[in-house]
Structure formats: C-alpha cells, structure tokens
Amino acid sequence: MLKPFDDALAEALQQSLPNLKLKPAEARYLEEPRGKYSAHPTFVAAPLSTDMVAEVVSFAGSARFGIQPYGGGTGLVGGQVTPEGPTPLILSLENLNAIREVYPSEQALIAEAGATISDIQAAAEDLGLLFPLSYGSQDSAQIGAGLSVNSGGLNVLRYGMARNLCLGIEAVLRWHCPSWLEASAERQHRLRPSQLADWCRGHARRHHCGFTEACCEAGARRDRLSGGFRPGRRA
Numbered sequence: 001m002l003k004p005f006d007d008a009l010a011e012a013l014q015q016s017l018p019n020l021k022l023k024p025a026e027a028r029y030l031e032e033p034r035g036k037y038s039a040h041p042t043f044v045a046a047p048l049s050t051d052m053v054a055e056v057v058s059f060a061g062s063a064r065f066g067i068q069p070y071g072g073g074t075g076l077v078g079g080q081v082t083p084e085g086p087t088p089l090i091l092s093l094e095n096l097n098a099i100r101e102v103y104p105s106e107q108a109l110i111a112e113a114g115a116t117i118s119d120i121q122a123a124a125e126d127l128g129l130l131f132p133l134s135y136g137s138q139d140s141a142q143i144g145a146g147l148s149v150n151s152g153g154l155n156v157l158r159y160g161m162a163r164n165l166c167l168g169i170e171a172v173l174r175w176h177c178p179s180w181l182e183a184s185a186e187r188q189h190r191l192r193p194s195q196l197a198d199w200c201r202g203h204a205r206r207h208h209c210g211f212t213e214a215c216c217e218a219g220a221r222r223d224r225l226s227g228g229f230r231p232g233r234r235a
Contacts, residue, residue, distance in 0.1 A: 071145025113144025
C-alpha cells in the first residue's frame with residue numbers, strides 16, 4: 001500500500017538528497033491544460049542527473065510513496081496528474097534537457113528525456129536531417145513524455161508513431177541501476193524499447209521506474225512529394 005507524499009517525507013527526501021531541487025507544486029503541475037483533470041497539492045522533484053533520478057526512485061521504493069512522472073504538461077488525457085489515490089511525488093525531468101550525442105553518419109542522436117521536440121528537431125536540422133515527430137506544443141512538449149504515451153503528431157500517417165523513431169532508451173528501475181536498452185537487445189532484455197516505455201508509463205507510480213534519455217532516429221531530408229526516410233529500420 002502506497003503512502004501519500006507529505007511534508008515529513010519531503011523533509012526526509014531533501015535531507016537524503018541535499019542537492020535535489022524539491023519544491024511545492026505550482027498550479028501548472030496539478031492540472032492538464034484544459035482544467036478537466038486536477039491533482040491534490042504535493043511537491044515537485046526536479047533531478048539534475050540520471051543518478052539523482054535513480055536515487056529518488058530508490059528512496060520512493062523504500063519509503064513506499066508513489067511517483068507521478070511529468071513532462072511538458074501539454075497532454076490532454078490527464079496522464080500528467082493523479083486525481084485519485086495517495087498523493088504522489090511529481091518527478092519532473094525538466095532539468096534533463098540536453099542533446100547528449102549526435103551521430104550524423106548513423107542518422108541518430110541521443111536526447112535526455114526533458115529535451116523538447118523542437119530542440120531535437122533543431123539538432124537534426126543542424127545535421128541536414130529531419131526528425132519528423134511534430135505537433136503544436138513541440139516547443140514545450142518533451143521527448144520522454146512523447147515516447148511514454150507513444151504520441152502521433154502531425155506527421156503520423158507518413159512517419160508513424162513516436163516509438164517508431166526510437167532506437168533505444170536509458171531506463172531507471174527501482175531494483176536496477178540505470179540501464180541502456182537498445183532495439184537490438186530484445187532477446188537479452190525481453191522487452192523492446194517501445195514495450196519498456198509502455199511498461200514504465202503504466203507502472204511508474206507503484207513500481208517506481210522511468211526512463212531518462214532516448215536515442216532518436218532522424219532521416220535525410222527529401223522533397224516532401226518524393227517520399228522520406230523509413231523510420232524503425234533498425235528496430
């Protein structure tokens with residue numbers, strides 16, 4: 001049975017991780033954009049590194065409180081709030097927003113989960129490539145949340161869902177240190193990156209897990225009328 005995340009647990013977490021950015025949740029963290037779903041007041045943790053995410057997840061597992069992952073907050077189906085049940089800690093990856101590596105010859109890049117869609121598009125554009133995931137909220141929507149819900153976007157009919165563009169993810173699990181899972185490691189890990197992303201989304205609150213970066217596929221730009229690259233060719 002999970003406990004509600006309260007002031008006492010917030011104080012204990014802050015003492016355990018003095019460098020963790022922990023603050024009372026502002027209104028934007030507690031409701032979806034249209035105001036149809038809302039959550040009870042709680043705290044927001046914004047880790048500065050993958051290791052810090054792992055420490056927060058481990059603490060949550062030991063103290064038995066839930067975690068609510070939070071991306072850009074642009075979703076319209078209430079996935080960023082917990083309206084019922086014990087109040088969780090909101091885990092925001094807004095500080096993990098870097099493009100860590102780019103691989104022009106492989107037409108791929110590695111982005112932290114808090115990187116916005118527009119930042120990834122710009123990084124691909126700098127290489128003369130196209131990252132086709134696109135939607136109206138792309139300046140604030142984050143890749144971690146987009147993969148977690150397998151968003152479609154404006155180009156979905158041509159390039160497929162978000163997970164079609166994902167070659168691997170770095171995941172934090174309560175019982176394991178951060179691990180990098182690649183599409184080619186399906187037999188070893190039993191789960192493809194897309195399946196693990198779905199599992200993390202469905203079990204984050206109770207089983208304490210999440211992912212902190214993703215390897216995204218970008219393709220060569222071509223005339224929009226002559227066809228583009230085929231995502232997922234290595235998955």
